[in-house]
Amino acid sequence: MEIKKQHKIRKAWIWDATIEKFIFNILRKYSNITYKRNVKILNCPCGKSRIGTHFCDADKNVFTEEELEDEEHYKIADMRELPYKDNYFDIAISDPPWKLKYFKRFKPYYELTRVVRDNGLVIYNATWIPTSKYDEVLEVYVRQDTAFGLTSIFSIIQVKK
Ligand SMILES: C[S@@+](CC[C@H](N)C(=O)[O-])C[C@H]1O[C@@H](n2cnc3c(N)ncnc32)[C@H](O)[C@@H]1O
Numbered sequence: 791m792e793i794k795k796q797h798k799i800r801k802a803w804i805w806d807a808t809i810e811k812f813i814f815n816i817l818r819k820y821s822n823i824t825y826k827r828n829v830k831i832l833n834c835p836c837g838k839s840r841i842g843t844h845f846c847d848a849d850k851n852v853f854t855e856e857e858l859e860d861e862e863h864y865k866i867a868d869m870r871e872l873p874y875k876d877n878y879f880d881i882a883i884s885d886p887p888w889k890l891k892y893f894k895r896f897k898p899y900y901e902l903t904r905v906v907r908d909n910g911l912v913i914y915n916a917t918w919i920p921t922s923k924y925d926e927v928l929e930v931y932v933r934q935d936t937a938f939g940l941t942s943i944f945s946i947i948q949v950k951k
Pocket of ligand 1: 793797798799803804805835836837838839846847848849852867868869870885886887888
């Protein structure tokens with residue numbers, strides 16, 4: 791699929807070790823959900839991040855050739871039409887392009903909640919907080935790369951079905 795220029799991955803968007811550590815701490819905090827045998831964690835759109843068990847992005851260049859051979863765990867797909875069954879995941883981690891226009895923000899979020907099971911988690915990083923009457927925002931964290939720099943919000947959401 792064609793990815794608009796403003797939504798294409800760039801170096802500054804790739805999560806550094808501090809963000810990855812923050813997410814690991816969230817996964818640890820919600821260990822009642824995350825620490826179980828065969829836990830399934832979707833990272834979509836994953837870019838270059840490899841926190842999780844399953845990875846999906848519209849850009850094939852974020853994957854290595856070796857990864858693309860493993861079609862179960864690495865998929866090239868549109869976040870508005872995820873190629874997974876309902877309730878397949880325990881958790882979804884999502885860092886969508888922040889220049890998504892207001893009305894383009896809904897479908898990708900609802901796709902995440904479709905593929906995450908009841909009481910599962912969505913860990914969502916954007917400049918907006920996705921909410922719906924079904925889900926519960928458990929926590930929000932504001933993060934900033936540098937003083938006076940861009941900020942984003944990590945929303946920790948429990949999916950309710
Ligand atoms: C903010 S970046 C994710 C960066 C990631 N957290 C990392 O550490 O590398 C957003 C990603 O969305 C992907 N993307 C843009 N439009 C998409 C779409 N319609 N479906 C799936 N992925 C899309 C881009 O290819 C890009 O990798």
